[in-house]
Amino acid sequence: MTAPREEVLLRHGNATRVAHWAVAIAFVALFLSGLALFHPFFFWISALFGGGPFLRILHPFAGVALVLVFYPYAAAHLRDNRWLPVDGRWVRNMGAYMRNEHPDVGETHKYNAGQKLMYWSMIPILALLLLTGLLVWQPWIAPHVPAGVRRAAGLLHAVGAFVMFVGIGIHVYAAIWTKGSIDAMIRGTVSGAWARFHHPAWYREMTGREPR
Amino acid sequence: MALQSLDVRNVSARTSPPPSARTTLEVAKLIDVSRCIGCKACQSACMEWNDLRDEIGVNAGAYTNPPDLSDQSWTLMRFTEEEIDGQLRWLILKEGCLHCAEPGCLKACPAPGAIVQYASGIVDFHEEDCIGCGDCIAGCPFDIPRLSRRDSKVYKCTLCSDRVAVGLEPACVKTCPTMAISFGSKTDMRFAAEERLPDLRERGFAHAAVYDPPGVGGTHVLYVLPHGDRPEAYGLPRDPRLGGVLRLWRSGTARTAGVVTLFSVLVAGILHYMRRGPLEVPPERPGGKEA
16 A cells, blocks of 8 residues: 655654764864865865964864764664665675666665675774874874874874774765755655655554555 | 975975986984083074964973973974983983984975975974865874864975075074084985984994984985984884885875776766766566566
8 A cells, every 4th residue: 555645754853864964064164174184285275264274273172072972873864774684685785786777775774784894894984083183183182192192193194084984975965866865864754755765674663554 | 383495305295206307405404412411592593484373371290381382383402311220310412303304204294395395304384285184293203293273274394494495504503502403415314314323333332323213215414313222211202113004194106096986987987988888777668567
């Protein structure tokens, strides 16, 4: 039996959406300020942060703020991101999925395998960035850290940031590509049809009805 | 210490080469440790010329005073007691920036123009462009730059770049009463240093040597060390190098490749969207099945 057209499901609650956009703002601030320090070509971005010295002061605080919001946010969604047997099927069909060929990826739950891979890659990368960032934090922590350790921390921080922002770039594009997902993160809701198509198992859990 | 009158060889975090048509004389300061009596006149002269006043500290049980370099002490007499060949030796080293030909501080610095290497070989910090990240301290193989707690800028010996620019010798050189410090062209100073060695060896310092470490491309502050086989006894690293980690961390090629990769993700997204279109929910057939 077809569900009514106007069916609406709550996908992201208020707390989730606030946490998501708080993390997003911190990410943008960290990306821009980090990029200014990463390559001299982008040093002009420091003007957006009140100049080089103030950018250097702000960047670590933004990083700590990000971590303080991100980990509780991630913890709250741990259950939905556990790796399930069905996720292997999504991974095997990833190419066709990305070619927009609508392959049969099995009955995905609240998050598909791509989203879960993003989730699980961000957790260690942010920990690495936090640790290496703390080690070079002037003027409090860095003076007590040996120069060799700070060089290594600087290198790992740059590599970690690169990996993270490539990942975030993919995440942002995937959200633009998958129609309805940005609306879902802004207003919190998706249509029943959207849920049936993208996350059939989650649809069943939410409504008790069969997705197809 | 900004000095536009000096010709520039290298600038921190630059995207294009600095103007480098003119070639000027490469200078060097020679510190003959064997002639140093530890009077600290050079320390005073440095304070006087640069208008620096360090905090009055406490006696830490050695002649070294203040106990370490700081934003207010750009040079320091380091006194160490070492047993060398069964004899107690009282070693004195005039500590300060060595003005490396390949400066680790400049390589590590992310702030455009904050560290400048002049054609003369002087490595100078332009504090007005310093952002206070302290990366230069991590990049220095000699642990010389010091971050000020007051203004979060990094300071070190300028080799009196302001004096050198107008044809004067550095303040410490001018004041040294035993002429343990001399100043001139790098070639002359290297020659004078080498010339000093036979005399020292004759006087029993069999391992006397010139300290001009090749790992950093040589320095523009040279030492004549009576116990040249043991530089670490004076507090100098035996074989200072920039090291692979610093080179990889600050590799311009790697960073540019990183930025290009990052932006190619953006381009790939645009192309993907143009070719494949958005992922949309297909219209449902009456039976509820995908059309």
